[in-house]
Amino acid sequence: MCVSCSTDDDSRCADCFRERWGALGRHPFALRTAFNEAGRLISANVSTMLALALVMAIVQSVVEENLVSLRWEARFLVIIIEIFVSTAGTAMLMLVLRNTTTGLKVNAWSLAGECAERLGVTFVATLKYNAALAFGVLAFVYPGLRWACEFVLCQQVAVLEPHSPPLRTSSELTQGHRLELLLVATIGLLFPLGFGGVTDLATVMLRQAGHETWHLALASSTVDALFSLSVDVLLFCAYVQLRYGPGGKPLSR
Secondary structure: OOOOOOOOOOOOOHHHHHHHHOOOOOOOOOHHHHHHHHHHHHHHOHHHHHHHHHHHHHHHHHHHHHHOOOOHHHHHHHHHHHHHHHHHHHHHHHHHHHHHHHOOOOOHHHHHHHHHHHHHHHHHHHHHHHHHHHHHHHHOOHHHHHHHHHOOOHHHHHHHOOOOOHHHHHHHHOOOOHHHHHHHHHHHHHHHHHHHHHHHHHHHHHHHOOOOOHHHHHHHHHHHHHHHHHHHHHHHHHHHHHHHOOOOOOOOO
16 A cells, blocks of 8 residues: 555556556657647636636735835745745646536535645645746756756646655656647746736836826736636646546546
């Protein structure tokens, strides 16, 4: 019996799968299929994604408004809080997508409780991923790009497969498919930087003209969060395809 999940179910636990088959990452992967499936899931859950994006944007705007005038230590706290809020949105969305894919009907309170149970592990995995990414980019650039592709599915693993080590499992799942996932990782990294630069410039110009800028900041944060969630949907589809095979479905619970 597996010490990680106390079962011998290789669809529930990556350690069980390794013991039976030797390694993960045995399923074929087609990025086009992942894009098509992501489009279908986004269409089916667009209202949920909009609601999550708006909540994330409001929380981040309130945090920035109250802490931005403080010292640099507070700026670091803002970054941590924003990562936590983004992680919570991703975790909730992953569970919603799982329910959509499997046809599971769960009320909002049960879903929120399940999200809360898995949020700690997901947040730690996200911090490790961001730390590795930042260190790699600052050091030699190439390690950052490599780790961005290698660990890109760590959040999906943490939420949908809580008995499996997120970074290690993501590394095995992406083995042999990192060039395809490099496109997803690059889009996910570059769009917020470019879009944020444009909105920051617009905010400065409006402030100089004496106009209120809170509505622009909220709209910008909402669009940014919505795009981030859309990338999460694509990564969910990549995870399901790599973990369970083409046409496979994640576990319902």
